[in-house]
Amino acid sequence: DLKPVGTAQAKLHALALENKPKNRYNNVLPGYLSRKEFIAAQGPLPATVNEFWRMIWEKNVQTLVMLTRCNEQGRVKCEQYWGPGTKYYEDIIVTTTSEIQLEDWTIRDFDIKNVKTTEVRSVRHFHFTAWPDHGVPETTELLISFRHLVREHMNQYSRNSPTVVHCAGVGRTGTFIAIDRLIFQIERENIVDVYGIVHDLRMHRPLMVQTEDQYVFLNQCALDIIRARTGNNVDLIYQNTAAISIYENV
Numbered sequence: 001d002l003k004p005v006g007t008a009q010a011k012l013h014a015l016a017l018e019n020k021p022k023n024r025y026n027n028v029l030p031g032y033l034s035r036k037e038f039i040a041a042q043g044p045l046p047a048t049v050n051e052f053w054r055m056i057w058e059k060n061v062q063t064l065v066m067l068t069r070c071n072e073q074g075r076v077k078c079e080q081y082w083g084p085g086t087k088y089y090e091d092i093i094v095t096t097t098s099e100i101q102l103e104d105w106t107i108r109d110f111d112i113k114n115v116k117t118t119e120v121r122s123v124r125h126f127h128f129t130a131w132p133d134h135g136v137p138e139t140t141e142l143l144i145s146f147r148h149l150v151r152e153h154m155n156q157y158s159r160n161s162p163t164v165v166h167c168a169g170v171g172r173t174g175t176f177i178a179i180d181r182l183i184f185q186i187e188r189e190n191i192v193d194v195y196g197i198v199h200d201l202r203m204h205r206p207l208m209v210q211t212e213d214q215y216v217f218l219n220q221c222a223l224d225i226i227r228a229r230t231g232n233n234v235d236l237i238y239q240n241t242a243a244i245s246i247y248e249n250v
Contacts, residue, residue, distance in 0.1 A: 001195075002195070002198055002199060002202060002209075002215075005199055005202040005203065005206075006202035006203050006204070006205070006206040006207075006208075007206045007207075009203075009206070021047065022045065022047070022048050022051070023042070036162065036204070037162060037163065038162060038163050038164075038165050038177050039055070039059065039061070039162045039163070039164045039165070040165055040166070040170065040173045040174070040177065040204075040205050040208065041055075041164055041165070041166040041173075042166060042168065042169055042170075043066075043068055043077055043078025043079065043166055043167060043168045043169070044078065044079045044081050044166075045079055046079050048079075049079055049081045049089055050089045050090045050092075052081055052089075053081070053089040053090075053092040053094060053112070054089075054090070054091070054092065055164070056092075056112065056123065056164065057091075057092055057112065057114060057121075059161060059162055059164075060121070060160075060161040061123060061158075061161055061162060061163065061164050062121070062122065062123055062124065062153075062157040062158050062161060063123075063124055063126070063150065063153050063154050063157060063158045063163040063164075064123055064124065064125045064126070064163070064164050065126045065128070065150055065163060065164065065165040065166070065176065066078070066125065066126070066127045066128065066166060066167075067128050067131055067165070067166070067167040067172040067173060067176055068131070068133065068166075068167040068168050068172065069129055072132070072133050072168075073133070077133065077167070077168035078166070078167075078168055081094075082094055082096055082108065082110060082125070083095070083096035084096055091114060091115045091116055092112055092113070092114060092115070093112070093113040093115060094110050094111075094112050095110065095111045095112075095113075096108055096109070096110055097109045097110065097111050103130075104128065104129060104130035104137075104142055104146070105126065105127055105128045105129055105130070105146055105149075106125075106127040106129060107124065107125065107126060107127070108124070108125040108127065109122060109123070109124055109125070110122070110123045110124075110125060124153055124157070126146070126149065126150050126153070128143075128146050128176075130142060131143075131167075131172055133167075133168065133171075133172075134171060134210070134211050134213070135211075135213060136175075136213050136214055136216075136217040137217075140217070140220050140221045140224045141224070143175075143176070143179060143221070144179065144183070144221060144224070144225065147176065147179050147180055147183065150163070150180075151180065165177060169207070169210070170205060170206075170207045170208050170209075170210055171207070171208075171209065171210030171211060171214055172214075173208070174198070174201055174202075174205070174207070174208025174209040174210065174214075175209050175214045175217065175218060177201060177208070178194070178197050178198060178201060178208070178209055178218050179218065179221055181197050181201075182194060182197055182218065182221065182222050182225075183225060185197070186222070186225055186226065186229075192222045192226070194215070194218050194219050194222060197218075198215065198218070
């Protein structure tokens, strides 16, 4: 049912002659534009790294989430757009000031300087490394914990500016944003509607949450979050019980 959702929207800018070479995939094109909490980006290409950093600066981004490795299964999924040390991207100078490598993710801090204004800002880079392309992480707990880490930083530093989330394309990016939304839905409204969340995401960017595995994983995340909650929330309504029972039968 979700397959055609969002695909008919105008893609005027993505299809413009001067922008066509900037698309990593010719079937994953940005559509509807609006001011939201996240910017869902593709993994930068060698020719778009400068523009990627220009976007970070223009949107005053302080939280940056990367959900792919630069190389996976012998294919380049994303151009490495940071150090070590200091790198120059036209008017933006990026210096890696710290890097903490953990088993499933790496956290980096960047100082980014605008050459024209000499202003310096800080950006924290949350790089999740345990997510296979087109697949899902080994456990829901991993990604839920990572989301809490990212959200904590967003709440402190990114209340007035968007957070950039990217993988190579749309699958992992859409899944991460969907997890963030479903957690809020459970916590604030005591309901969860995985289908509705994915439908809404696809009205902003076609193909968000790209594979059946990723969609099933979202349902499993919802189930695990609900199970982890204490007795005062047992009246939570689950709006997609059929998907969960299918998953458990599998």
